[in-house]
Amino acid sequence: MSSAPRNGFVPILQEFSIPLLGGIAVAMFAANIHPEWYQHAIHAKPFGDLAIFGHELTLHFLVNDIFMVFFFAVAAKEITESMLPRGALNPLAKAINPLLATVGGVIGPIAVFFLGLALLFQFGVYGADADVAALRRGWGVPTATDIALAWLVGRTVFGKGHPAVNFLLLLAVADDAIGLVIIAVFYGDPELPMRPEYLALVLAGMGVAFAFRRIGVNQWLPYIAVGGPLAWSGLILAHMHPALALVFIVPFLPAPQRDTGLFRGDDEVDDMGDELAHELHIEHSPLHLFEHQLKLPVDFGLFFFAFTQAGVQLADIGAMTWLILGSLVIGKTVGITAFGWLAMRLGFPLPDRMGMRELLMAAYVAALGLTVALFVASAAFQDPTLLGQGKMGALFSGFVGLSAVLIGRMLSMHKGPSETGQ
Numbered sequence: 001m002s003s004a005p006r007n008g009f010v011p012i013l014q015e016f017s018i019p020l021l022g023g024i025a026v027a028m029f030a031a032n033i034h035p036e037w038y039q040h041a042i043h044a045k046p047f048g049d050l051a052i053f054g055h056e057l058t059l060h061f062l063v064n065d066i067f068m069v070f071f072f073a074v075a076a077k078e079i080t081e082s083m084l085p086r087g088a089l090n091p092l093a094k095a096i097n098p099l100l101a102t103v104g105g106v107i108g109p110i111a112v113f114f115l116g117l118a119l120l121f122q123f124g125v126y127g128a129d130a131d132v133a134a135l136r137r138g139w140g141v142p143t144a145t146d147i148a149l150a151w152l153v154g155r156t157v158f159g160k161g162h163p164a165v166n167f168l169l170l171l172a173v174a175d176d177a178i179g180l181v182i183i184a185v186f187y188g189d190p191e192l193p194m195r196p197e198y199l200a201l202v203l204a205g206m207g208v209a210f211a212f213r214r215i216g217v218n219q220w221l222p223y224i225a226v227g228g229p230l231a232w233s234g235l236i237l238a239h240m241h242p243a244l245a246l247v248f249i250v251p252f253l254p255a256p257q258r259d260t261g262l263f264r265g266d267d268e269v270d271d272m273g274d275e276l277a278h279e280l281h282i283e284h285s286p287l288h289l290f291e292h293q294l295k296l297p298v299d300f301g302l303f304f305f306a307f308t309q310a311g312v313q314l315a316d317i318g319a320m321t322w323l324i325l326g327s328l329v330i331g332k333t334v335g336i337t338a339f340g341w342l343a344m345r346l347g348f349p350l351p352d353r354m355g356m357r358e359l360l361m362a363a364y365v366a367a368l369g370l371t372v373a374l375f376v377a378s379a380a381f382q383d384p385t386l387l388g389q390g391k392m393g394a395l396f397s398g399f400v401g402l403s404a405v406l407i408g409r410m411l412s413m414h415k416g417p418s419e420t421g422q
Contacts, residue, residue: 014299017148020371023306024395031311042308053236063308064378065242067301069232071371072180073224073246074298075147077291078173080251096348098167101340101359102174105366108335109142113327125319137380138320140182141390142327144372145172148299153365153401157408158358163351168362171336176372183241187379192239201234202248209252220253220286220293227252241379256285302371309374310395316388324377324393328367329400336363361413365404369397 013019030038047057055061082095117135120126126135147169154168188194205227212223224246232245340359344350350359373394381387407413 010296014296015152017152017299017302019300019303020148020306023303024310024398026303027307027309027311028395032313035313038311042311053233055236059304060308063301063304064375065236066232067305068243068375069228069245070294070298071302071305072176072243073250074291074294075173075176076247076250077253077287078147078169079177080253080287081255082170082173084255093348095170097340097343097350098170099174100343100348101336101363102171102178104335104337104339104342105145105171105175105332105363106143106178106335108333108338109327109331110139111335112331113139113142113323116323116326120319120323131383134381134383134386135320137187138324138377138386138390140179140186140380141324141373141377141394142331142369143175143182144179144369144376144394145175145332145366146368146370146372147172147176148302149368149370149398149401150365153368153404154362156405157361157365157413163353164358164362167351167354168365171362171366175366179372179376180244180247183376183379184235184244187241187376188239194240195238198234198237199240201237202231202245203234205230205234205245206248206252209249213252213254218254218286220290223249223253223286224290243375250287250290253287253290254285255287305371306374309378310391312388312391312395316385317392318385318389320386320389321393321396324369324373324390325396328369328373328393328397329364332367333360333363336366357411358413361404361408361411364400364407367397367400369394373397 027038030041042060043058045056045058046062050057055065114136117126121130150172151165151169154165155162158164208230209223209227212227217223227249228246231248232242235245236242337356337360340350340363341356354362374391377387377390377394381390
């Protein structure tokens with residue numbers, strides 16, 4: 001996130017996720033004004049009848065199964081970087097509180113989802129003839145947090161440089177790492193049983209990446225160009241979602257040596273050095289350059305992701321919409337806050353300048369499921385009606401961001417507990 005440039009029109013579009021929001025607006029407009037055209041557009045075949053492993057190269061497939069590989073790869077880069085010396089996960093003790101809060105941010109929404117589903121049956125919203133198995137598959141959707149939007153809203157609510165922003169970013173990245181596992185393990189195609197023997201190709205891709213690192217390959221492209229297709233092929237042939245392919249490759253990219261040179265010394269000098277290095281692009285490690293050089297196409301490519309995923313009709317609003325939204329808002333807020341408090345009681349404090357109200361607000365902001373929740377919904381629901389309702393719940397979670405900004409302004413959250421007498 002930090003490597004994006006700060007000045008100019010294009011960086012502003014990136015920083016405020018305008019391509020993603022624009023894609024949502026266009027998709028919603030098209031799906032409600034001209035639904036036939038919209039369906040034709042997302043299932044268009046720009047390469048004719050060309051197919052890969054039996055999958056037609058529709059716009060939806062190109063975005064969902066190929067482009068999203070790079071979206072999750074950028075998230076994997078954040079996780080990898082957090083494990084470096086002086087990263088948020090190094091040493092591990094620094095990350096215990098946000099990581100326990102992440103567990104709460106997964107358990108909470110799942111618990112609220114199943115409780116809410118039971119109540120919907122109890123009150124007759126779903127009858128005895130309802131497809132229980134299809135309904136239950138939605139449990140993974142509210143576990144997601146949109147990394148980019150949560151980071152943006154967090155900076156707006158707490159102010160740039162506030163420890164709560166890094167807390168929220170770490171929580172979102174770890175949350176989505178769990179989401180990747182949920183997709184891989186629980187949301188395969190039931191009509192295509194898993195073929196685990198093909199996962200040997202994933203191991204082969206990792207082996208190639210490891211070999212490149214051992215022989216000193218210092219460019220990110222060979223790792224991605226050779227290891228990536230092997231991992232992608234293994235996943236899709238194993239009947240698992242191929243969007244996770246580069247998650248297995250990115251950790252092998254050589255990382256910056258933060259314990260030497262520019263990054264050695266007093267914490268304040270180190271922080272200034274890190275910022276200066278990012279601004280001047282001194283930190284020319286393959287891991288850093290991978291994100292720096294792909295961030296622009298990934299950010300703008302989110303327009304097409306939103307366009308292919310967010311085209312739901314307003315008539316699709318139903319019980320599953322409110323179940324997903326309620327699970328996100330209630331489950332995330334309560335789960336993260338409770339587990340963050342529990343971590344404090346166990347001796348793992350919150351970062352400096354964070355109190356309970358900052359924890360509660362960070363938990364609320366984490367209910368921004370949007371992008372990742374849309375992605376999980378596409379994997380979770382086969383029934384078109386449930387898919388539309390689930391996606392609408394994910395879209396409605398975007399209003400969490402607007403309300404969080406308003407609440408943050410009212411409570412002067414950016415001042416921090418030390419300046420507000422807490």
